[in-house]
Amino acid sequence: MIGRIKPGxxxxxxxxxxxxxxxxxxxxxxxxxxSWRYMHGVNK
Known part of the structure; x- marks a missing residue:
């Protein structure tokens, strides 16, 4: 489920x-x- 990082x-x-x-x-x-943690709800 961690394939949502935008290219670039x-x-x-x-x-x-x-x-x-x-x-x-x-x-x-x-x-x-x-942060990737924010993007993936790790430290919400």
């Missing part, structure tokens, strides 16, 4: 953790400035 930024989802490999703690954001 290199986001390599690791197969094991299903998390963007480029993320740095909770500071990782997509090109729109929203």
């Amino acid at each position: 930024r290199k986001v390599n989802l690791s197969i094991r953790t299903k998390e963007p490999e480029y993320k740095l703690g909770t500071r990782a954001v997509d090109r729109y400035g929203r």
